[in-house]
Amino acid sequence: MVSKKNDREENIGLRYRKSDFSKWYNEIIAKSELADLRYNAKGFLVHRPWSVMAMKEMYRLYEAELERNGHLPVWFPALIPESNFKKEADHIEGFAPELFWITRTGDKALTDRLALRPTSETAMYNMYSKWVRSWRDLPLKLYQSCQVWRCDTKATRPFIRGREFFWIEAHDVFGTRKGAEDQVKEDMKTTEQVMHKEFGIPFMFVQRPEWDKFPGAVHTYAADTIMPDGKVLQQPSTHLLGHNFAKSFNIKYRDKKGNEKLGWQTCYGPAIWRMMASVIAQHGDDKGLIFPFKIAPAQVIVVPIGKSSAVKKKCKDVRDGLVEACIRTIIDDSDKRPGWKFNQWEMRGVPIRIEIGPEEAKTGKLTLVRRDTAKKDKISEKCLVKMIEKLGNDITKSLVKRADKFFNENIRTAKSMEELGVLLKLGGMIRANFCSVESNGEPCADEIQDKYHAMIRGTRADKKEKPTGKCIVCGKRANYVVYVGKQY
C-alpha cells in the first residue's frame, strides 16, 4: 500500500493509457484541469487556467504571424441582424440550422431578430462595402480573435466540437482574382509557420469537393490532421470567396482608371480551440500532456528537494532569473513529496523540470529533466537561460518530428473498395482514385459514406496528383486522386 502523505496525494497518475484514446483524452482534460465539462448548459465548456494560459500563447503567436503578413485586428459585434444573413443565399442555408437567436431583451420582444455570430462574413462585409471605395483601399486584410457559437446537435467533445468555440477569422479583399488566390497560399503558409512549426501539428491541405465547401465559397481548402485514434480532424480552412459575397454585400472599388469593379475575397479560420485538441492529442503520452515549449502554460517547473533555506533560496533565484528572461517558470513549494510533484507536472505537460536539492544549492550545478524523453542533464547555473532556450527548442523540434512520423505513416493508398475498407480500419487518410469531385461525384462519395462511414476529404492542394486507373467506387474513369478518412 502506498503511504499517504496527505489526503490528496493519491489522486495522481492516469487510469487510462493513450492507446485507449477516447478515455485517455477525457481523463487528461479533467485531471490536468484544462477544462470542466460540468457547466449547466449543454455543449458549453468552462476553460480553466491551464488551457487558457496555453491558448493565450497560441493566439499571440498566430496573431503575430497574421500581422507580419499585413493583417490588422478588428472587433466586430457578436450579434448579427437576421437581414444580413439573408443577403447570401448559400451562406444562410448552410448556417441556418445552427444559429442561436436572440428574440427578446429584458421583457420586450425584438422586432428584428439577432443571431449570435457563427462566423462573421455577414457582420463584416456590410461594413467592408463602406470601407472599400478605391484601389487605394486594397488589399484590405483584417482579422479578429473571438468566439463563435453554433448549435451543433452532434455529440460535443471538449476542444473538438462544441456550441461555443474560440478562433481567429481573417477576412481579406483584393482587386484581382490573382491577389485572392495568392492570399489562399499565404494562409496555407501561415498554417505551416504556426500550427506545424510551433504547435507541432502536421496537416495536409486538401481542396474540399464541391458538395462539402464552405457555404458561399468558390473553393474551400482545409488542413486535415490525423488524431491518435486514426480519425481525421479538420484544422483551419481558407476559402476563395470570389465575387459571391462582394455581389451580395456590394463590395466595389474604383480602379486606377476610374472603373467600378467587384472585390475578390478570401477568408481564413484558424480555430485556436480545436488546435488545443490536437496539441493535447498529438503530443501527450501515458503520463499525460506534453506542451511544445512556446505555448506551455509553464515552461519550467522548479521542484525543491528538501526544505532547507539554501534550497529555498536557490529555487527562488533560479525562478527569478528565468522569469527575468521571459521564461514562464513556477516553483512547486507545496507540502507534497518530490515524487508526487514530478508526476503532477509531468501530467500537466511542463516541458522542463529543474530539481534543486542541497547539493545543487551548494554547487550551482542544476538537474534538468526533459518531459518528452525523461532525459536528465546536469547544467551549470551560469548558462541556465541559454540552456533552457536551447532545450525548449529541441523539445519542440522533437515533438514535431514525432508527430510528422505518425502523420506520414498514416497516409496509405487503396486500390479497391475492399482495400479501402481494410485500410480505413487502420485509420488515417487513404489515397484513392476517384471519378469526380464535382457534384457528379457525390453518389460515389455517398457510397463510401454508407459503407464505411468515411468521407471524401478532397484533393491535395499543394500539388496536382494524377490518377492512374479507375474510380474505386464506380469503376469509371478516375479524374482525381482523393483522400478518404473517418471524420471527427
Add this chain to the structure above:
Amino acid sequence: MVSKKNDREENIGLRYRKSDFSKWYNEIIAKSELADLRYNAKGFLVHRPWSVMAMKEMYRLYEAELERNGHLPVWFPALIPESNFKKEADHIEGFAPELFWITRTGDKALTDRLALRPTSETAMYNMYSKWVRSWRDLPLKLYQSCQVWRCDTKATRPFIRGREFFWIEAHDVFGTRKGAEDQVKEDMKTTEQVMHKEFGIPFMFVQRPEWDKFPGAVHTYAADTIMPDGKVLQQPSTHLLGHNFAKSFNIKYRDKKGNEKLGWQTCYGPAIWRMMASVIAQHGDDKGLIFPFKIAPAQVIVVPIGKSSAVKKKCKDVRDGLVEACIRTIIDDSDKRPGWKFNQWEMRGVPIRIEIGPEEAKTGKLTLVRRDTAKKDKISEKCLVKMIEKLGNDITKSLVKRADKFFNENIRTAKSMEELGVLLKLGGMIRANFCSVESNGEPCADEIQDKYHAMIRGTRADKKEKPTGKCIVCGKRANYVVYVGKQY
C-alpha cells in the same frame, strides 16, 4: 485656397475644438478611424484597427498586473441559463431589464432560455461551488477578458455606453472577511498601477451609497473620473460580495479544523473599453488624439522627407532597429506631402515622430518630434532606442501630470444647495456634507437628482472624511462627506 496634391489630402484636420467636447469626441473617433458607428444593429460598435491595437496593449498591461497579484485566466461560456440568474434575488432584479435572451436555435424553441452574460457571477459561481472544497483551494483568484452585453436603453456613446463592451472581470474567493477586504484594497492599487500610471487616467475611489450598489454586493467601490466636459465617468468598480453569492451558490470550504464555512467573495470589473473613452478624452487636444506611450497602436511614426533612395534606406534602417527593440514603428511612405502626414499622425496620436530627409540620411542625426508638446530634438542615431524609451516615458509622465492637474482642479466644495448648483455648472465632483449614505439618505439624493440632474457618487474610499456641519439638502446632522457629480 489650399493646393490639392490628390483627392484625399483635403480630408484632414478636425472641424471641432476640444472645448466643443461632444462634437470633438465623435469627430475624432470617426476621423482617426477608432470605430465605426454605422453597424446595422442599434448600440453596437465596430472597432477598427487603430482602437483595437491600443486596447490589446491595454488588456496586456492589465492582465499582467492581475497575474502578478496571483490571478489566473479563465474563459467561461458567454451564455448563462436563466435558472442561474434566479439564484441571487438582488442580482436578477438588477440585471433583468437589460438581458439579451436566446430563445431559439435554428428553428427550434429552447425550453431553458439562455441569457448573454451581462457579467459572469452567475456563470462562474456555480462552478466555484464545485472547485472550492477545502482551505487549500483558497484564495481562488480568477479573471477573464471578455465581452458583456447589456441592453442599455439610454442613448449609447462609443466607448462609454453601449450594448456590447469589452472588459476584464476578476472573481475571487477567500476564507475570511479580512482576505476579501484586502482584495478590495488590492483592486484599488491595481487600478492605480495600470489605469493611472500607464493609461494616465486619474480617479477617486468612492464607496457608493446603499441605493447605488452593484446588485448582490455588500459594498461597492467605484473609481470615478472626470471627463473634459465636467461630467463624471465611472471607471472600474470593485465589490465586497460578502456571503451573498456564496449562500445562493453554495460556495463552502472546510477549514483546517474540518469545519464547513462559507466563502467570502469579491469581484472587480476594469472595462478596457470605457478606459479607451478616457484615454481619448483625457489626453486628446485640438489636433487629435494623444496616446500614452505604452498603449499607442504605433509608438513611432517615421516620415521620409523627399524620395531619394538614401532617405528610403535610412527610414527602413531606423524602423527595423526600433522594431527589433520591440518599439511599434511604422513608416508613412504614401504619396502624400510631409505636412499632410504630420497632421495625419498627430491626429492619430502617435507619441513620437521621426523626420528623415537627405540631411538626416547623411549625418545620422535624426529629428524627433513629441506629439504632446510639439518639441523638436536632434538625436544621434546611435542612441535612438534609449532616447525613444526615455522620451516615451516622459510623454506618459507629462500626460499623467496634466490629467491629474485637471482632475484636482475639478474637485470643489459646496457649502449649500445654492452653491452646489453653481459649482455643478463648472462640472467635476463637488464635495458636500450629507445626512446619510444608508437608505434613509435616498430622499435627499433624489432632491439633488431632481433639482440638478446630479448624483451622490458616494464617500471617499481611501480616507475617512469628517463632516463639520449640516446636510446641505435637509439641514439635519451631516454624518458623511459625499461627492456629487453629473453622470455620463
